[in-house]
Amino acid sequence: MIESRAEQVKKTAMRKRVNLRDVAADAGVSVATVSRVMNSPASVAPATRERVEGAMRRLQWVPSAAARAINSGRTRFVGALVPTLDSDIFARVLANLEQGLTAQRLSLVVATTDDDPKIEVAKARALVDIGAEGLIVSGMTRSPDFHDLIDRARLPTIAISCHDPEYSMPTIGYDNHGAALAALGHLTELGHRRIAVLHGPVRNDRTRLRVAALQGQGDLSFHETALSTKGGCEGVRAVLAGYRPSAILCLSDVIAAGAMAEVQRQGLRVPADMSVMGLDDLPGSAHLYPALSTIHLPVSRMGRGVADALAGWVERDEKPHPHLLDFELIARASTGPCP
């Protein structure tokens, strides 16, 4: 008798995992009762409930998420595929996304794609494999396999940072083409004609749209750099080596930050000798010296909106409509009249 108990204890101690049946046995009730204590405590008599809760504590039971998921068919998380986490831009989108999803009791899995459709589809597959209930992707450059994947899994998927009502999945974003034109418009209104354009890698389709908007728009010289402040510095050095513009238009604020620093390092005043224009409006851009003129992209609103839209789709099968958010010209101190 004593031995059998000892054996039982030993078994309990080394069993890979305590399960609901163990708890039920320990509390002297059925599995259904234990399950009810978890899901509808009111339907269990208080005395029984306490006994069960005591058993849970004693056995340190942690319910298996997988087992629950298999019944409900829900995993309660969605995946976000972003080009990189190394920049403020996506951090801000994700911050708002995470907040919005949390409010809807969903979790967020992040994966980076480095703007490579092959990596994107591979990571998407991994997300589906671990049970993502929805996906968020950036831009509109996809591998065909990606569409195949989300079709098969019937996976709610939203494309962000872009806008195209005809795209195969709902888009929630802004007009990259128009934003670039607005930035250029601000400079031309100030009288600038010779303008250097600094932009990130064109493998990124949002960047490509911005560049395309400006092509054939006058006396512009285009320079591709890394999407970083370092890239901005290098871009300016390349620009000043030849073509002498009166303004530099950076198609991303991180590039603008580096560009502005380098312009000053070269002994030029901003904006007296050289205007610098950005595009994004990162939180820090207003607090650079001088404060950066830029186009405000509503990434916070976008993050929130995507969270709500995806939650509605996942939870209530409400497929969202494509949604276009406004950008806004923010004229600060880094741009001035053409000298």
Next chain:
Amino acid sequence: MIESRAEQVKKTAMRKRVNLRDVAADAGVSVATVSRVMNSPASVAPATRERVEGAMRRLQWVPSAAARAINSGRTRFVGALVPTLDSDIFARVLANLEQGLTAQRLSLVVATTDDDPKIEVAKARALVDIGAEGLIVSGMTRSPDFHDLIDRARLPTIAISCHDPEYSMPTIGYDNHGAALAALGHLTELGHRRIAVLHGPVRNDRTRLRVAALQGQGDLSFHETALSTKGGCEGVRAVLAGYRPSAILCLSDVIAAGAMAEVQRQGLRVPADMSVMGLDDLPGSAHLYPALSTIHLPVSRMGRGVADALAGWVERDEKPHPHLLDFELIARASTGPCP
């Protein structure tokens, strides 16, 4: 009869989900064979395999992650609890973490805590609920419930951005106390005596450690600001309104970026009139104007290291040892001799 068929069709159309049994039936094989096609294709005859793969395609079968997880006991993802995503600092850690985890075929779920232990424990619980196999947390300020939770779930958990071999879980990080002293040392070596210290909210224990290191270290005046460039600007305005230092020590680079901009906006030269020192070494800090002197914290290496350590713990039950990473003084152009 017609009605019953209609009903049947309806049933078929709305069948919740194609499962492995359906595939097996369609291919005319047993469930085991289908499972083998997925997990050890070599053990299935080529002709059979093709038949099964055809059935998978035809039925657009997507295996259930939950069902697989229930058998393997694996969900293949871990959770990271960070104070905020709104800053470059954690974006960089997460970027490296995500890369490292991907290499180990693990996914990363992120959750933000806003430096609130209550939120932290709530989000940790949510992560455990959805099946996280491990956790990454920042710093060492925890709710007691948190320890209770990871004890019960026996959840591999690593604390980052800090160092304390005595802490209840392994830490992988750097010496915040020492880093702050090193930053101060750089300024005092340059002859600075009257120094203003700008720091983020002290609810964050890494900030608290940095501040504590400097208290009682001479003629210092402390100012708490928001952890942002905007906070840096406001901090400088507060500093210059009274106490007139020869140097400003910012206990975070984002604050330093704002501070340096504001100092220049006030008509002071950096470093001729005012030295500005940071702490973090963000990727952009080297490309500000002037380039920011700072303490380099090895957050990229930390991210990688944590990924490997946590993967080893989760996959092979190798509990990692606490690990201290070196910081490094980076003297750039924003600090100079005391005038």
Next chain:
DNA sequence: ACGGCGAATGTAACCAGTTACATTATGCAG
């Protein structure tokens, strides 16, 4: 005293996979 009702609990089927073990088929040596 008995029918009826509702509250509390139990039984067993179910979800969608994996896998130990059993079975069948094939090939080749003796």
Next chain:
DNA sequence: CTGCATAATGTAACTGGTTACATTCGCCGT
């Protein structure tokens, strides 16, 4: 033409929860 090893496949028992349905029990009204 056995005999036996080996490959290919099938059967059924698992995993750990949820839940439809069944059962038991006590109480109330008539």
